[in-house]
Amino acid sequence: MKILVTGGAGFIGSHIVDQCIAAGHEVAIVDNLWDEGGGKLTNLNEQARFYRADITDEATLKHVFDDFKPELVSHQAAQHSVSVSTKKPKLDAQVNVLGLLNILENCTRVGVRKIVFASSGATYGTPARLPIDEEVIQRPESPYGITKMVTEHYLRYWHDANGLAYTALRYGNVYGPRQDPNGEAGVIAIFAKRFLAHEPIRIDWDGEQRKDYVFVKDVAHANLLALDHGDNDIFCIGTGRPVSVNEIYHELATITGYHPEITHAPKRPGDIYLAYFNSIKAENHLGWKPSISFEDGVRATVDFFRV
């Protein structure tokens, strides 16, 4: 099938592109290689057609859809930073809401069958109950979490109004090769790079805050399965295993044989102490289960940054 992956030069999107191509699909990427995002030319799969374009640019996006004529869209492009969203909420809404509407209008115009969307655990804010599943109330605590939640509502509305099928996947904390190690988020990539460079590590709060770290290839696989499963539904994509920042430090020390100096810093605004998912619905409806252990995933991430 012909699949358009928005944000396909980015961390998660590029793994989706790779898996779609490996599965025999014809893929095009739309990405503007935004300065503050993780998109890179080196992430591009050579077998994909690449449109360097901004999803908020109506005329250019119309050209992309007319030229490629996708049957499916995997929508990964976003202003993806909680921190940027708090400083620039209008930019966040511009890309995450208006960019989405631009894509939805084009999907309807050219007859796309389905859109798969990268939603987020950030839509829950501090979880009202654990483990987090699809029924837990969403109460986002950042503009980013709000625009991700709003997107889910637009997708439901757009399906009801215009018949475009959708699946929204609420990812946990995704990590793995190609994650930007220079951003403010992505603790495993940031730490891995510092361990390899023998630089000190900063641990915020008491380091016992625990999150559900899910390996990027497992997340990409969920996206692949969602191309023809789970229509008009929403799924949590996590491992169900919470891992603390201190455990990440120890795992990296075991893998690299290096124990960097630790400096401590206060809790970061908006950080959450405990979050992990129940992904049984994804297992039942998508046939998805995480397949890579935390230890193997961290090792693969270190290997990526080693070269």
Ligand SMILES: NC(=O)c1ccc[n+]([C@@H]2O[C@H](COP(=O)([O-])OP(=O)(O)OC[C@H]3O[C@@H](n4cnc5c(N)ncnc54)[C@H](O)[C@@H]3O)[C@@H](O)[C@H]2O)c1
């Ligand atoms: N990384 C995580 O832990 C995580 C967790 C939950 C959800 N998500 C979501 O997954 C998706 C992919 O995130 P990622 O971590 O791979 O980030 P990323 O920054 O590596 O990828 C996003 C891509 O979108 C592109 N982009 C940004 N604005 C654009 C615009 N206006 N027009 C065209 N392209 C644009 C960027 O250049 C980048 O290549 C995002 O929607 C993000 O919100 C990520």
